[in-house]
Amino acid sequence: MLPLFQTLLLSTFPALVIVAGMRDVTSYTIPNWISLALIAAFVPAALAGGLALPAIGLQLAFGVIALVAGMAMFALGWIGGGDAKLFAAVGLWLGWPASLTYLAVTGVTGGALAVxxxxxxxxxxxxxxxxxxxxxxxxxxxGENVPYGFAIAAGALAAFPGSPLGLALQGLA
Structure with a gap:
């Protein structure tokens, strides 16, 4: 596969995450197309990044876990619906063990944002x-809400370099 095409596919993640964070800060919404684009781009990016099918399966499993966690946080009123969808789409791309950095940075950034x-x-x-x-x-x-998509984006960008797809992107440089 052409390195430029691989780079474009793998760069989809940081580009869309930045757009999501900025949209949430400026409009308190994260459009569904952003989460859907992240989900749609995952498998082509994973294949372009050289992930084996079992690794892709693990990433998908983590995405489902993140979706359930996002739905629970939404049900508790902690985050909005767009935040929950973005949280799950990001989890799909990051997988394990980058999710630990993702959760830690998202939590710290969310707390700093609230303060x-x-x-x-x-x-x-x-x-x-x-x-x-x-x-x-x-x-x-x-009394206005907190645009938590910004914190999710910060956590995602901090964790991406340590994820399998982030490492694949670094290998192309």
Whole structure:
């Protein structure tokens, strides 16, 4: 397979994850097409990255586990539906053991994001927020949700280099 084609397939993951994180921060939504594109691109990228069929099966199993965990977090009201779908699609690409880094960085980033938003939403910051873009004003609105897709994207990008597909992409460089 041509190295350029392999690189493009394997680069789909970081590109879509970045788009998802930015979309969630600016609009509080993660479009379904992003999660669907990640899922659709997984098998071609895995084959391009040289993963064996058993390894692909393990990645699929981890994606299912991440889907169940995402659905549980959504049911508990911890994250939104788009976050849950993104969480599962990312889990599919990362597999094991990169998932440990993914979960740790996502959790730490989510906590830092919550603290930052609490600070941003405080009364003393309100005058400084008024002149910013509309999406920034929404981030600063007390009682508004947390765009957790940003934390999921940060965890995904931190974990990807240690995943089988991330290692395959590094081998092409």
């Amino acid at each position: 930052a938003l609490l600070s941003l939403r405080s009364l003393w910051m309100r005058p400084y927020v008024q002149g910013g873009p509309q999406w920034f004003g929404r981030l600063a609105t007390p």
